[in-house]
Amino acid sequence: MDSIVRxxxxxxxxxxxxxxxxxxxxxxxxxxxxxxxxxISESIQQALIGTDNSLVNGLLVVMTLxxxxxxxxxxxxxxxxxxxxLEGMPLxxxxxxRRLEQGLRRERVTEEDIxxxxxxxxxxxxxxxxxxxxxxxxxxxxxxxxxxxx
Amino acid sequence: xNDSAQRESSLRVADFQRREWTVQRYAWxxxxxxxxxxxxxxxxxxxxxxxxIETSGWxxxxxxxxxxxxxxxxxITLPTAQSGDTATLWVDRVYAEAMDIRRVTPEPxxxxxxxxxxxxxxxxxxxxxxRLVFDLEPQEIGRMNGLLxxxxxxxxxxxxxxxx
Numbered sequence: 001m002d003s004i005v006r007x008x009x010x011x012x013x014x015x016x017x018x019x020x021x022x023x024x025x026x027x028x029x030x031x032x033x034x035x036x037x038x039x040i041s042e043s044i045q046q047a048l049i050g051t052d053n054s055l056v057n058g059l060l061v062v063m064t065l066x067x068x069x070x071x072x073x074x075x076x077x078x079x080x081x082x083x084x085x086l087e088g089m090p091l092x093x094x095x096x097x098r099r100l101e102q103g104l105r106r107e108r109v110t111e112e113d114i115x116x117x118x119x120x121x122x123x124x125x126x127x128x129x130x131x132x133x134x135x136x137x138x139x140x141x142x143x144x145x146x147x148x149x150x
Numbered sequence: 151x152n153d154s155a156q157r158e159s160s161l162r163v164a165d166f167q168r169r170e171w172t173v174q175r176y177a178w179x180x181x182x183x184x185x186x187x188x189x190x191x192x193x194x195x196x197x198x199x200x201x202x203i204e205t206s207g208w209x210x211x212x213x214x215x216x217x218x219x220x221x222x223x224x225x226i227t228l229p230t231a232q233s234g235d236t237a238t239l240w241v242d243r244v245y246a247e248a249m250d251i252r253r254v255t256p257e258p259x260x261x262x263x264x265x266x267x268x269x270x271x272x273x274x275x276x277x278x279x280x281r282l283v284f285d286l287e288p289q290e291i292g293r294m295n296g297l298l299x300x301x302x303x304x305x306x307x308x309x310x311x312x313x314x
Contacts, residue, residue, distance in 0.1 A: 001189050001196035054217035056193050056313040060185070067181050 003050070003057045007064035010048055014040075015072075015086065023088060023107055023139040087137045094133035107135055117141035191215065193313055194222075201308070207279070208306050210298065217313045218291050221252070224284040229303050230274045237274045239282060240267040242297035249294065253285040267299075288312040 029037070048061055076083035093103040094114055104110070114133045118124040122143050132144035191198035194215040201214040207229030216222040230237040236259065241251070246268050258270040274280045288294070291314045299305040 052220045054220045
């Protein structure tokens with residue numbers, strides 16, 4: 001029983017901490033983000049498993065995490081407000097040559113991040129070629145090219 | 151591919167998808183049932199796992215379901231003679247070896263080894279009963295039969311299922 005309770009607590013804690021840390025955390029994995037992911041998984045592993053190294057415990061923990069994920073996805077579909085609370089909303093940070101400063105600042109996104117997404121996704125390398133840049137709910141930046149750049 | 155072949159192929163895909171969804175939904179139900187059983191303690195560490203035997207002055211508390219390589223405890227309340235100041239408890243050797251006794255609280259005065267049992271002697275200070283806690287770490291999987299005894303107080307048997 002305690003391993004299931006631990007898994008639920010860890011799942012909800014991680015859900016909350018990543019939601020509160022903003023959209024961009026771990027969205028585009030840099031070398032440091034990868035290291036951070038490894039450190040987080042290493043630190044949480046002890047809390048999940050404790051001293052119980054049995055196979056049954058491992059299977060129960062995995063089953064709990066997967067079941068919670070299924071349950072929350074079902075609930076998110078049924079209750080749009082919960083979906084919005086847990087996943088947030090897409091946020092436009094650049095539109096028709098205008099930088100939306102508050103969004104950029106609050107989500108800690110730089111012009112360089114937008115240009116990197118533009119190069120990666122659309123092969124564009126100038127801000128003028130971008131009509132719209134959006135930070136999606138997943139934290140990834142997507143780009144809508146300006147008409148002349150298409 | 152002509153029209154009818156294409157239609158047949160997309161029907162096959164739709165049929166496969168429907169079956170996949172059905173299997174998934176049943177799998178979720180099974181998963182949730184297993185978790186419910188886990189919370190109840192069917193896989194150890196929960197209300198269903200706790201067991202107690204009370205017989206002729208003995209009280210033995212143990213886990214009916216325990217897990218391999220994971221600590222479990224065996225608490226024994228043993229009736230003791232008012233006259234003496236020591237109590238003796240023996241544990242079946244096969245059980246003791248399979249369960250790997252890590253710690254005994256309170257610490258015994260002596261432990262002696264017999265071919266079929268380990269004999270523990272404790273200082274009781276003349277109390278009517280003594281509570282002993284054995285910390286165990288099962289080393290084998292499957293059904294384990296515990297057998298305990300004490301000179302003058304008979305024996306107690308119990309059974310545990312050790313999950314991998």
